[in-house]
Amino acid sequence: MHKHTRFAPDRRRLLGAGLALGSLSLAGCASMGSGPSIGRVVIVGGGFGGATAARYLKMWGGNVDVTLVERNAQFVSCPISNYVIGGHAGMERITRGYDGLKALGVKVVQGEVTAVDAAGKKVRLAGGGELAYDRLILSPGVDFMTEGTPGLQAALDSGRVLHSWKAGPQTAALRKQLEAMPDGGVFAMAIPKVPYRCPPGPYERACMVASYLKQFKPKSKVLVLDANPEIQSKKALFERAFQQHYAGILEYRANNELKEVAAHGSHAVAKLEFDDVKADVLNVIPPQRGGDLARSAGLLNMNARWAGVNWLTMESTAAPGVHVLGDATMSAPAMPKSGHMANQHAKVAAAAIIQLLKGEPVNATPVVMNTCYSFVTRTDVVHVASVHQYDATDKTFKTVPGSGGVSAAANQIEGRYALSWADNIWADMLAA
Numbered sequence: 001m002h003k004h005t006r007f008a009p010d011r012r013r014l015l016g017a018g019l020a021l022g023s024l025s026l027a028g029c030a031s032m033g034s035g036p037s038i039g040r041v042v043i044v045g046g047g048f049g050g051a052t053a054a055r056y057l058k059m060w061g062g063n064v065d066v067t068l069v070e071r072n073a074q075f076v077s078c079p080i081s082n083y084v085i086g087g088h089a090g091m092e093r094i095t096r097g098y099d100g101l102k103a104l105g106v107k108v109v110q111g112e113v114t115a116v117d118a119a120g121k122k123v124r125l126a127g128g129g130e131l132a133y134d135r136l137i138l139s140p141g142v143d144f145m146t147e148g149t150p151g152l153q154a155a156l157d158s159g160r161v162l163h164s165w166k167a168g169p170q171t172a173a174l175r176k177q178l179e180a181m182p183d184g185g186v187f188a189m190a191i192p193k194v195p196y197r198c199p200p201g202p203y204e205r206a207c208m209v210a211s212y213l214k215q216f217k218p219k220s221k222v223l224v225l226d227a228n229p230e231i232q233s234k235k236a237l238f239e240r241a242f243q244q245h246y247a248g249i250l251e252y253r254a255n256n257e258l259k260e261v262a263a264h265g266s267h268a269v270a271k272l273e274f275d276d277v278k279a280d281v282l283n284v285i286p287p288q289r290g291g292d293l294a295r296s297a298g299l300l301n302m303n304a305r306w307a308g309v310n311w312l313t314m315e316s317t318a319a320p321g322v323h324v325l326g327d328a329t330m331s332a333p334a335m336p337k338s339g340h341m342a343n344q345h346a347k348v349a350a351a352a353i354i355q356l357l358k359g360e361p362v363n364a365t366p367v368v369m370n371t372c373y374s375f376v377t378r379t380d381v382v383h384v385a386s387v388h389q390y391d392a393t394d395k396t397f398k399t400v401p402g403s404g405g406v407s408a409a410a411n412q413i414e415g416r417y418a419l420s421w422a423d424n425i426w427a428d429m430l431a432a
């Protein structure tokens, strides 16, 4: 077929697309112009949820004042961080700046929000300043529950034991520990009971560490101590990878909950119910809850662990005017705590907040989706995908039957897709 005819725009299709985009896209056009502000939105947390919300409020919202407060100078991605830990890429591959959001007119403030005054509609900054808002978005991610595991907090504080479950200095430090580990050493990893952020993440990490040790320190061992009764995501695919690529190096132990962390000479010791594991490198992924700020703001009203939200708006069920996104929320059934899902939460919230600020009804039928890729070798990847539709009767998202799925087998094409997915979602959230 002739190139020109193939890509010639179809007037009816273009018109249809315009109508489908509806009032939000028209408001997006207006954002380039002037006119009074429709409101002030403060966002805390420049990760997957918060950065995406900032961008989409600006794109869809016309004249919305958007301020994003993030404690770190740069965004460092958890997705692909296991690949870095495996030595297959450097930290620069997963690090991005906030200039794209600034260019869109988002006020980016590097700082720490220490308190939320929901009644007074303002947040307090560590330096003493305050930011007033009409709507507040919190996407603070997770913080760790170390109190149930004696010795763990002290081991984390000393830097001897790393979690590397927030990307950044801990990612680089775990890579260094692996490089310093002797051939013949033991790398042990403790996985908490669900729910935790990124269900397949620990098993991907086990594969990435094993891929490095297999090539450079083949006498070493990877011990995966899982508090759960079985692998929590893409089970058959990870089992196959463990067997096919890492037999003799990687040992997976189900129902092995970490009870205590101790030290023995230069080794860290993971104390389990029935035995102790002496490790050259001990990587503990602690149990998690919604981030500290959501807790101090009184938003963790589900099992004192996660934030309950109205799924049509992502507004907290504990504090009016405060919207919570991402990992900190009490997940809907079968909804993963993932960067992709936080990005989707942000789009639901951005659209709803614009409509609330304008006094318009919010979308009553949102649909969100998730795809999560995991590297099992340097080149081969597996995915899991799902689509979640709002159910008005039960007021929650439910998976659409038959919509998702997993890879038939690990493959190299998905290896390329995984890296492209990351580049694309970083561009989507950071406008860069």
Ligand SMILES: Cc1cc2nc3c(=O)[nH]c(=O)nc-3n(C[C@H](O)[C@H](O)[C@H](O)COP(=O)(O)OP(=O)(O)OC[C@H]3O[C@@H](n4cnc5c(N)ncnc54)[C@H](O)[C@@H]3O)c2cc1C
Residues within 6 Å of the ligand: 044, 045, 046, 047, 048, 049, 050, 069, 070, 071, 072, 077, 078, 079, 080, 081, 082, 111, 112, 113, 114, 139, 140, 141, 142, 164, 165, 166, 197, 198, 201, 205, 291, 293, 325, 326, 327, 328, 337, 338, 339, 340, 341, 342, 371, 372, 373, 374
């Ligand atoms: C090893 C690993 C691999 C992963 N792989 C994938 C993957 O392949 N695909 C996928 O979709 N997901 C993946 N995830 C999960 C993904 O990283 C999280 O689900 C996602 O980061 C959640 O987004 P969030 O906005 O809730 O939190 P985050 O992205 O963690 O953002 C929270 C931000 O808030 C900031 N913050 C918190 N409190 C304050 C405060 N008081 N003041 C100022 N700033 C504050 C933090 O500095 C942080 O930048 C992975 C996670 C891990 C650990």
